[in-house]
Amino acid sequence: MTDPEKRRPSHNLHSNWWLNHTRYRQRDTRPRPDLGATWWLRGSSYFFVFIRELTSVFIALYLILFIGLIAALYIGAEAYNDYMELLWSPPLTVIQVFTLLFALFHTVTWFNLTPKAVRILKGESPISPLFLITPLYIVWLGVSSIVLWMIFS
Amino acid sequence: MxxxxxxxxxxxxxxxxxxxxxxxxxxxxxxxxxxxxxxxxxxxxxxxxxxxxxxxxxxxxxxxxxxxxxxxxxxxxxxxxxxxxxxxxxxxxxxxxxxxxxxxxxDMDDFIHKLDSVKPWLIEGDSVPPANREYKQTPAQLAKYKQYSMCINCTLCYSACPVASNEPEFVGPAAIALAQRYNLDSRDSGKEQRLDVLMANEGVWDCTFVGECSNVCPKGVDPAAAIQQAKLESALAYAKSLIMPKGNK
Amino acid sequence: MRSIKHDILIIGGGGAGLRAAIAVSQENPDLDVAVVSKVYPMRSHTVAAEGGMAAVIKPNDSFEDHIYDTVSGSDWLADQDAVEFFVRTAPSELIQLEHWGCPWSRESDGSVAVRPFGGMQIERTWFAADKTGFHVLHSLFQTTLKYRSLQRYDEWMALRLLTHDGRCQGVAAMELRTGRIVPILAKAVIMCTGGGGRVFPFTTNAAIKTGDGMALAYRAGVALKDMEFVQYHPTGLPGTGILITEAARGEGGILVNNKGHRYLSDYDLGKPLPIDHHDHPKNRTMELGPRDRLSQAFIHEQTKGNVFEGPHGTYVHLDVRHLGESYIEKKIPFVRELSNNYGGVDPVHEPIPVRPVVHYMMGGIDTDIEAATTLPGLYAAGECACVSINGANRLGSNSLTELLVFGAQAGRNAAIFAQQHGISGENDLLSQTQDEINRISELLGNRAGDEKIADLRNIMTSALEEGAGIYRNAEGMQKACTTITELRKRSKNLKLDDTSLSYNTELTSAIELDFMLDIAETVTFSALRRKESRGSHQRTDFPERDDDEFLKHSLAYNTDDAPRIEHKDVVITNLPPAKRIYGGGK
Incomplete structure (x- = not known):
């Protein structure tokens, strides 16, 4: 049998070309109802995804603050102290608390989604998602403990 | 009554x-x-x-x-x-x-084109059994892709997907799940051909993992999972192409 | 008027049609093929087949056994040369499908698994859990996508065959999206439109199964063969008629009446083995008897008052609880899904209510072993055709195989025919199309009509259930014949609410009703003429099989009046007619 792929003729289907043409021409006049800009208000599952995506805005904001911190450190001790004072100001503290909460939310949701992206079978059935999620939490807690130990010791 | x-x-x-x-x-x-x-x-x-x-x-x-x-x-x-x-x-x-x-x-035309674009058929490799013999495929190998073969093409997942809503060119959940169905089939050798479509702009990377496609699927296909797995494979393939530009394609 | 031209035209995009399309390309890749289907191909009713597909593959099996099972199952009305061809071709077709990616269920060593099925001596039914038809159809459809010489006309409805010079050369078809009617001309035409179970009120068949292709061929002068043989599947859900696959019994499910008794043992189907017996379920015995006998047993139980009464009529219990949850989930998950959704019971914990339901038409367009009809250039395959390998009763899991074997056969032979013939008399073909356009326009524009489609359809389906059900008699059938003739007249006077052209589904329903009346007419008139009981055709006034008079196929020809019924000999080769014996021994 010849490979059908190799016999692929052009889209112009000989004498019947007009048929496809008319179908195509008619297409764009019809309405296409979509989910709209407020799709994320269409139910809790959409809403949580929206929040999850929104977290990145706060994390980006925090990164800007963090880059500022490194810049201040580079300039000198006085600039660093001024900058730290700024970070402790009430509005920025609020932003940082929010960022921490969002980061936690983001982390937890992504950890819980990991079994979706990685599917490991044992025989014919998938292994329990806990096998994939638990190690992530263990590593996370481990690394966090080390960081905390470095800061406070 | x-x-x-x-x-x-x-x-x-x-x-x-x-x-x-x-x-x-x-x-x-x-x-x-x-x-x-x-x-x-x-x-x-x-x-x-x-x-x-x-x-x-x-x-x-x-x-x-x-x-x-x-x-x-x-x-x-x-x-x-x-x-x-x-x-x-x-x-x-x-x-x-x-x-x-x-x-x-x-209008279903658009979906049919998307389905067609991922080459959802078995692409033969080098070791095709003779015409009177079946491929051997263990139940465990079958289980790898079985779930993704259950798609009935009802396109509910396209209606639930905000990405498909905003980006009409997105290949979409059902088509990607079917691509994965063949990619994961032990008899298939067409993964690299399909990756070209999956890695394109309108392919897997459009997906922001809303997961609603899997929630509305009446057959438990879980296309969201298929897309994330395809992302992983597509990323690995990209990394491989960086390390070995001429690879053994 | 512009025509569309192709080398080969296939009407119907189900299992047989898609297999035929691929077969044409395999035979000659230069031929261009069109598939006209009134639904997207993956919606075709092949999708709903559940249990499996028979072919001899295991070392303990033999062609002879499969032939014997099929012929005895048919109550000797099958053509034995065709059965032999069918059985011998089956394995290579199923392996071909495996090479195209069908996800067959497997043994632990990786070879395809088989399960027992009704009326078969040996387990030979290949399966993909209990969604075999679904996987077969999607595998075929997805495989056709790689053949770029194939042009699909999805959601186009065939209205009339175009003939000239004594040859079938195309079809007048309506694009449902726009409502325009176009002549699609071809050198050969293959009909693969499935059965017409929708002529009955209580059926497993989908809405689309209105016998279109049978009616088209009938109107073009081809006989419809053995139309009186209508299969009742013994296990449908009451109310909806949704099918609970025979695989449920193949895996060990039992049928129980309201006394808790496995009643099949009272109807010459053998002795029940305990459900934990290593030999249960025993092939060709009890629950694994043929469908006609099981459905008939239900009627006797009903007469005896041994059935349950529910809001949707009487029923018995199909009990699979002893198989256990994990086994049910693995082998018959769809049975569980359907019972849960539509029967309101979880088969893991409760028995499933079931009753016989119209499932399949053994009869159809008169074809030969080459899948050719008597009209040159017209081929047919699948449920719409009658070769006949199914005779008076089809065995479960033979029909999916038939789609492939005779779909491929039709494709190959049509390809050969198309290479030897051209399209001739185009003006005549176009004027036939114009006639059809006029006819449909008249139907659409009939403001004076006063008949509702649904009313006529309901009268028709009740007439068939009452007159041509599991047990029939002359009086009932005569009454059904009269009703159908009356409906024919009334159907000329339909009133449609919908006057638009795009997706006028009311218009398509009207056209389908017209097709169904043809089917109904051939069923009732053929049944009336067969004065014997054979397979699924059981007459209380002629309770015995009569080989002297009726070891013959019925042929119904279209006339202006009632159909003309003729008869044709059955092909007998190695298996002389004998008594059908189930429940042990041959």
């Missing part, structure tokens, strides 16, 4: 070519707790308004024809029981994110 006074209202979206305004018609349908929304539509068509147009066939959830938006959620009307909604009114609209052809019928 319940008593005659027991009825449930259906508000149904209507459209005929050329019509510019949104139109809904309301019908009162006898309430029967065994009935699905499709039964109500058939009742309307047979006894109230013969001009109502919609697709249906098997009425047992396997042909994939009768997907519609029911109270804003994509569902197979043959599996949505009136009792889930009674006595509240039921709003029936055509599947979201598709062009409407007529009443509850949408």
């Amino acid at each position: 319940t008593v005659d006074t027991d009825r449930i209202p259906l508000k149904i979206s209507r459209y005929t070519e050329g019509q510019t305004t949104d139109g809904y018609d309301e019908y009162m349908v006898p309430y029967n707790e065994d009935w699905v929304v499709l039964d109500a539509l058939n009742y309307i068509k047979d006894y109230v308004d013969g001009s109502l147009a919609y697709r249906w066939s098997c009425r047992m959830g396997v042909c994939g024809s009768c997907g519609m938006m029911i109270n804003g959620k994509p569902k197979l009307t043959c599996s949505a029981f009136l009792s889930e909604y009674y006595p509240d009114p039921i709003v029936v609209e055509p599947l979201a994110n598709f062009r409407v052809e007529r009443d509850l019928i949408v």
Whole structure:
């Protein structure tokens, strides 16, 4: 049998070309109802995804603050102290608390989604998602403990 | 049969070519707790308004024809029981994110093209068994792709997907799940050919992992998982192409 | 008027049609093929087949056994040369499908698994859990996507065969999206439109199964063969008629009446083995008897008052609880899904209510072993055709195989025919199309009509259930014949609410009703003429099989009046007619 792929003729289907043409021409006049800009208000599952995506805005904001911190450190001790004072100001503290909460939310949701992206079978059935999620939490807690130990010791 | 006074209202979206305004018609349908929304539509068509147009066939959830938006959620009307909604009114609209052809019928061409684009057929490798012998495939190898082979092409997942809503070119959940169905089949050797489509701009990377496609899937296919796995494979393939530009393609 | 031209035209995009399309390309890749289907191909009713597909593959099996099972199952009405061809071709067709990616269920060593099925001596039914038809159809459809010489006309409805010069040369078809009617001309036409179970009120068949292709061929002068043989599947859900696959019994499920008794043992189907017996379920015995006998047993139980009464009529219990949850989930998950959704019971914990339901038409377009009809250039395959390998009763899991074997056969032979013939008399073909356009326009524009489609359809389906059900008699059938003749007249006076052209599904329903009346007419008139009981055709006034008079196929020809019924000999080769014995021994 010849490979059908190799016999692929052009889209112009000989004498019947007009048929496809008319179908195509008619297409764009019809309405296409979509989910709209407020799709994320269409139910809790959409809403949580929206929040999850929104977290990145706060994390980006925090990164800007963090880059500022490194810049201040580079300039000198006085600039660093001024900058730290700024970070402790009430509005920025609020932003940082929010960022921490969002980061936690983001982390937890992504950890819980990991079994979706990685599917490991044992025989014919998938292994329990806990096998994939638990190690992530263990590593996370481990690394966090080390960081905390470095800061406070 | 319940008593005659027991009825449930259906508000149904209507459209005929050329019509510019949104139109809904309301019908009162006898309430029967065994009935699905499709039964109500058939009742309307047979006894109230013969001009109502919609697709249906098997009425047992396997042909994939009768997907519609029911109270804003994509569902197979043959599996949505009136009792889930009674006595509240039921709003029936055509599947979201598709062009409407007529009443509850949408244009499927776009989906068929997307399906075709991922080469959803078995691409033979070097070791094809002779014509009188089957490929050996253990139950464990079958289990790897079986779930993704259960897609009935009902396209509910496209209607649930905000990415498909905003980005009409997105290949979409069902098509990617089918690509993965063949990629994971031990008999198939076409993974690299399909990766070209999956890695393109409108491929897997458009997906922001909303996961609603899997929530609405009536057959438990879990296309969201298929897409994330394809992302992983696509990233690995990209990394590999950086390290070994000429690879063994 | 512009015509569309192709080398080969296939009407119907289900299993047989898609297999035929691929077969044409395999035979000659230069031929261009069109597939006209009134639904997207993956919606075709092949999708709903559940249990499996028979072919001899295991070392303990033999062609002879499969032939014997099929012929005895048919109550000797099958053509034995065709059965032999079918059985011998089956394995290579199923392996071909495996090479195309069909996800067959497997043994632990990786070879395909088989399960027992009704009326078969040996387990030979290949399966993909209990969604075999679904996987077969999607595998075929997806495989056709790689053949770029194939042009699909999805959602186009065939209205009339176009003939000239004594040859079938195309079809007048309506594009449902726009409502325009176009002549699609071809050198050969293959009909693969499936059965017409929708002529009955209580059926497993999908809405689309209105016998279109049978009616088209009938109107073009081809006989419809053995139309009186309508299969009742013994296990449908009451109310909806949704099928609970025979695989449920193949895996060990039992049928029980309201006394808790496995009643099949009272109907010459053998002795029940305990459900934990290593030999249960025993092939060709009890629950694994043929469908006609099981459905008939239900009627006797009903007469005796041994059935349950429910809101949707009487029923018995199909009990699979002893198989256990994990086994049910692995082998018959769809049975569980359907019972849960539509029967309101979880088969893991409760028995499933079931009753006989119209499932399949053994009869159809008169074809020969080459899948050719008597009209040159017209081929047919699948349920719409009658070769006949199914005779008076089809065995479960033979029909999916038939789609492939005779779909491929039709494709190959049509390809050969198309290479030897051209399209002739185009003006005549176009004027036939114009006639059809006029006819449909008249139907659409008939403001004076006062008949509702649904009313006529309901009268028709009830007439068939009452007159041509599991047990029949002259009086009932005569009454059905009269009703159908009356409906024919009334159907000329339909009133449509929908006057638009795009997706006028009311118009398509009217056209389908017209097709169904043809089918109904051939069923009732053929049945009336067969004065014997054979397979699924059981007459209380002629309870015995009569080989002297009726070891013959019925042929129904279209006339302006009632159909003309003729008869044709059955092909007998190695298996002389004998008594059908189930429940042990041959």
